[in-house]
Amino acid sequence: MKSDTKSRTGRIGVAAIQLIFQRLGWIFREQTIEDYGIDAHVEIVDNSIITGELIAVQIKSGDSYFKEKTNEGIVFRGNIEHLEYWQNHSLPVIIVLYDNGEDVAYWQAINNNTVQKTNKAWKVIIPFEQKIDALALERIQQFSKKITATNEYTILYQRDVSHIGAKRYTANILLSKEYVKPDIIEIARKITTNLKTSKYYRNDKAKSHWEEEDAHVISLFIYLSLEDADSKNWICKTQWICKKISPEFTPLKIDGEDIGDGIIIDWNKNYIESAIVANSYRLAKEDYLDMMHKILNGTKSCVSQARKLTAMFDQKQKNEASYISNMSQLETQIDKFYFQAIRIEAAPIECSDLSQCFQSLMATSHNITLFFSEKGLEIWEGSNRYYLVNQAIEKYEKELLRLEFELEKIH
Numbered sequence: 001m002k003s004d005t006k007s008r009t010g011r012i013g014v015a016a017i018q019l020i021f022q023r024l025g026w027i028f029r030e031q032t033i034e035d036y037g038i039d040a041h042v043e044i045v046d047n048s049i050i051t052g053e054l055i056a057v058q059i060k061s062g063d064s065y066f067k068e069k070t071n072e073g074i075v076f077r078g079n080i081e082h083l084e085y086w087q088n089h090s091l092p093v094i095i096v097l098y099d100n101g102e103d104v105a106y107w108q109a110i111n112n113n114t115v116q117k118t119n120k121a122w123k124v125i126i127p128f129e130q131k132i133d134a135l136a137l138e139r140i141q142q143f144s145k146k147i148t149a150t151n152e153y154t155i156l157y158q159r160d161v162s163h164i165g166a167k168r169y170t171a172n173i174l175l176s177k178e179y180v181k182p183d184i185i186e187i188a189r190k191i192t193t194n195l196k197t198s199k200y201y202r203n204d205k206a207k208s209h210w211e212e213e214d215a216h217v218i219s220l221f222i223y224l225s226l227e228d229a230d231s232k233n234w235i236c237k238t239q240w241i242c243k244k245i246s247p248e249f250t251p252l253k254i255d256g257e258d259i260g261d262g263i264i265i266d267w268n269k270n271y272i273e274s275a276i277v278a279n280s281y282r283l284a285k286e287d288y289l290d291m292m293h294k295i296l297n298g299t300k301s302c303v304s305q306a307r308k309l310t311a312m313f314d315q316k317q318k319n320e321a322s323y324i325s326n327m328s329q330l331e332t333q334i335d336k337f338y339f340q341a342i343r344i345e346a347a348p349i350e351c352s353d354l355s356q357c358f359q360s361l362m363a364t365s366h367n368i369t370l371f372f373s374e375k376g377l378e379i380w381e382g383s384n385r386y387y388l389v390n391q392a393i394e395k396y397e398k399e400l401l402r403l404e405f406e407l408e409k410i411h
């Protein structure tokens with residue numbers, strides 16, 4: 001019978017890490033039963049005092065884990081199942097790589113700050129300077145003490161989506177801390193209760209119609225990050241429908257778990273996969289701005305020509321046939337820039353407002369020459385066409401000012 005080299009290498013790694021922590025004065029407890037991704041728990045001992053603070057440890061040893069390196073450290077790649085398990089763990093988790101030849105162990109925390117999503121899965125960089133030694137204990141201990149926000153959540157926005165038959169609110173919620181599911185359920189129940197008596201209305205007409213009524217429908221979308229909110233990748237959504245609402249005005253009910261008080265919660269089972277996909281299409285700030293400026297510069301040049309041509313036509317310096325011909329040529333160019341803009345990958349979260357302004361500007365620029373496309377020439381008649389062109393140019397100037405304002409904000 002042959003010896004299991006892989007198993008032996010793994011046991012050497014666990015034993016070595018146990019010895020390292022014991023020499024440093026911390027308590028090491030191997031998890032020998034049903035190991036699903038955590039090899040041990042380490043309890044912190046501070047000045048000979050057992051603190052009760054625990055860290056979960058996953059240990060990897062063997063040459064294969066040290067093959068991929070950067071200038072900063074060792075690259076560790078993992079699968080989605082392990083990442084979900086570690087991120088949902090009740091304890092903070094660190095990954096430890098043990099170099100048997102050098103008798104050195106390197107560590108890295110597993111959290112949103114260290115994990116880098118890739119197209120297929122994820123990775124972390126384990127810095128060369130993060131060796132498990134006496135100097136590292138303070139940093140590892142700090143990792144075990146989470147500093148969290150005082151607020152439980154932030155309402156990113158609340159919308160009044162009422163109609164004649166029902167008073168309805170929907171809200172996007174950003175969680176401020178890490179929570180287990182029961183905590184998120186309680187937050188959803190609390191927000192739903194508060195919104196039932198909300199006095200926010202989108203206009204005076206809605207206020208006069210529903211001012212004396214409590215809400216009939218509350219829908220919440222709960223997010224873990226601003227990036228998730230931007231890509232509509234909620235961790236869960238909830239729905240509450242008043243029993244008194246008329247059947248004809250009852251919205252389509254969502255599928256999910258009844259958490260009491262008539263509230264249904266639907267957990268996003270594909271959250272991690274969706275986050276990875278969304279992240280793979282999100283550009284770095286410098287890349288987004290570079291692409292945006294290339295499209296913008298070409299568009300501004302075309303619009304400048306369109307503005308001059310329209311002014312010349314208004315002043316009788318250009319006849320109608322020539323004007324239409326020139327504007328039709330510009331339509332082809334602006335159409336190209338417009339479709340480049342709508343296909344641009346997602347902007348980084350700090351450029352979200354800028355991205356919205358840019359898309360609005362491009363839609364407006366597209367409208368300037370839309371009336372001179374083949375279909376536009378069939379639909380719009382002369383006098384109406386020229387009026388709409390001037391309106392679109394005026395709106396473009398306003399949108400350009402908004403865009404320039406947003407550009408100043410992010411620099």
